[in-house]
Amino acid sequence: xxxxxxxxxxxxxxxxxxxxxxxxxxxxxxxxxxxxxxxxxxxxxxxxxxxxxxxxxxxxxxxxxxxxxxxxxxxxxxxxxxxxxxxxxxxxxxxxxxxxxxxxxxxxxxxxxxxxxxxxxxxxxxxxxxxxxxxxxxxxxxxxxxxxxxxxxxxxxxxxxxxxxxxxxxxxxxxxxxxxxxxxxxxxxxxxxxxxxxxxxxxxxxxxxxxxxxxxxxxxxxxxxxxxxxxxxxxxxxxxxxxxxxxxxxxxxxxxxxxxxxxxxxxxxxxxxxxxxxxxxxxxxxxxxxxxxxxxxxxxxxxxxxxxxxxxxxxxxxxxxxxxxxxxxxxxxxxxxxxxxxxxxxxxxxxxxxxxxxxxxxxxxxxxxxxxxxxxxxxxxxxxxxxxxxxxxxxxxxxxxxxxxxxxxxxxxxxxxxxxxxxxxxxxxxxxxxxxxxxxxxxxxxxxxxxxxxxxxxxxxxxxxxxxxxxxxxxxxxxxxxxxxxx
RNA sequence: GGCGCUAUCGUCUAGGGGUUAGGACGGAAGAUUCUCAAUCUUCAAACCCGGGUUCGAUUCCCGGUAGCGCUACCA
Numbered sequence: 001x002x003x004x005x006x007x008x009x010x011x012x013x014x015x016x017x018x019x020x021x022x023x024x025x026x027x028x029x030x031x032x033x034x035x036x037x038x039x040x041x042x043x044x045x046x047x048x049x050x051x052x053x054x055x056x057x058x059x060x061x062x063x064x065x066x067x068x069x070x071x072x073x074x075x076x077x078x079x080x081x082x083x084x085x086x087x088x089x090x091x092x093x094x095x096x097x098x099x100x101x102x103x104x105x106x107x108x109x110x111x112x113x114x115x116x117x118x119x120x121x122x123x124x125x126x127x128x129x130x131x132x133x134x135x136x137x138x139x140x141x142x143x144x145x146x147x148x149x150x151x152x153x154x155x156x157x158x159x160x161x162x163x164x165x166x167x168x169x170x171x172x173x174x175x176x177x178x179x180x181x182x183x184x185x186x187x188x189x190x191x192x193x194x195x196x197x198x199x200x201x202x203x204x205x206x207x208x209x210x211x212x213x214x215x216x217x218x219x220x221x222x223x224x225x226x227x228x229x230x231x232x233x234x235x236x237x238x239x240x241x242x243x244x245x246x247x248x249x250x251x252x253x254x255x256x257x258x259x260x261x262x263x264x265x266x267x268x269x270x271x272x273x274x275x276x277x278x279x280x281x282x283x284x285x286x287x288x289x290x291x292x293x294x295x296x297x298x299x300x301x302x303x304x305x306x307x308x309x310x311x312x313x314x315x316x317x318x319x320x321x322x323x324x325x326x327x328x329x330x331x332x333x334x335x336x337x338x339x340x341x342x343x344x345x346x347x348x349x350x351x352x353x354x355x356x357x358x359x360x361x362x363x364x365x366x367x368x369x370x371x372x373x374x375x376x377x378x379x380x381x382x383x384x385x386x387x388x389x390x391x392x393x394x395x396x397x398x399x400x401x402x403x404x405x406x407x408x409x410x411x412x413x414x415x416x417x418x419x420x421x422x423x424x425x426x427x428x429x430x431x432x433x434x435x436x437x438x439x440x441x442x443x444x445x446x447x448x449x450x451x452x453x454x455x456x457x458x459x460x461x462x463x464x465x466x467x468x469x470x471x472x473x474x475x476x477x478x479x480x481x482x483x484x485x486x487x
Numbered sequence: 488g489g490c491g492c493u494a495u496c497g498u499c500u501a502g503g504g505g506u507u508a509g510g511a512c513g514g515a516a517g518a519u520u521c522u523c524a525a526u527c528u529u530c531a532a533a534c535c536c537g538g539g540u541u542c543g544a545u546u547c548c549c550g551g552u553a554g555c556g557c558u559a560c561c562a
Contacts, residue, residue, distance in 0.1 A: 043562080101559080113488075168490050177560055186562095207557040300492095304497085365525045366525080429521095
């Protein structure tokens, strides 16, 4: 039975890199009809926060993929200690009574290769037991083979055969002096207990894997299959961090900006993985069907956002935006409409379900983000149009007089024409012909009068949705503006 | 410093001992259209450097360089 897990530690919001790791695990599980386990790796009591936990669940819920089993590492300390004890009993670990080095972890300093603390490895069992029972605090360290020429090996599904000399691996800690398990121990112990068959995680763990293999073997368990994912990095190649790169690294930013979860998932899948058949815009089912570990590549992938993002558009990778637009266009009108309605309501506009349903097809091909509905369809929502430059009313190769003539003419026609696409089309085109002007010259003043700007959805559909009353009102206002302009 | 990983258009990638090195996003130009968008067409744009192996390397090997990761009683 195939079992994979996603094991975030709740020390921050849900990161896009973590989201991708989750997605790859999920895809692999679903492709193979396996089990997806969510495990909160919360052994670092100091840094765990409730807020972070909520942010992770919030992000995962938005992705909408779900999982089959859920565990909390902090609820399983007995298991961790039991595995540590078993390793200790085999002589594969020893007590280290050296006090913890507080601020010693800084990257500065001599940068010497540290392998173990002197004297502790060789401590006799009798002596070690005596000091332990005297209450002296200790960390439990793995006794990595020294001078034996041993090589630790494993085969990574992405990076291939890996080997490292044991002489290059330090005696890493299993238990801290407060008795709490370290990440390495807790993670492996849980992976053993939960019978995880495939560990799919970020490449930052590739070098840790040698230690993990030793723990698995030390505990008498067969190591699972490992698959490491290339990292997601910023345009300058540095790793994504909230401090340096701001909200672009948080999943909720994408949600709040109006990404469709399926588009976001699609985008993340394309970072470091390829179906190898030139497909990019894919449905969830297509992703499940196509996903395989063989399609994962090894080089870090850049999330291509602009470092100082001037506009919301620049905040995101252009490809993410494009994919989102593609997914928006692929959505049935009813579905898209119900995604849009809450956003419109939240912005304070009272719009009915029916009205939104009528507006949606008009803006569907004009928005990249769901939130764009607020700028693309604004004139449908407001009673009073925001002020605009009356000069906009003047058509190409025309003047204010022409604009005025068009609008007064249009007013008359619109007062009696049926407010549907075809009748409006015929009536207004006929009027243009009669006035001896181009259709475009006829339509622009009306469009600006009614929408408050030059760029808007097609005119007749817009008028039909807007209705006769609003249309005539706005044309009257425009005529007034033009007359004032003349004076 | 030590150890490990990586290197194809600006970005995501396909490919692979002999190719016009393919696709996509983004960019440019054009078509279409009542504007915008969508759509369609076209164009520009890449194999990190140096050795070796070979008839032939972007592809295989070695070295360099650069980037990234690990080097905590963080995860």
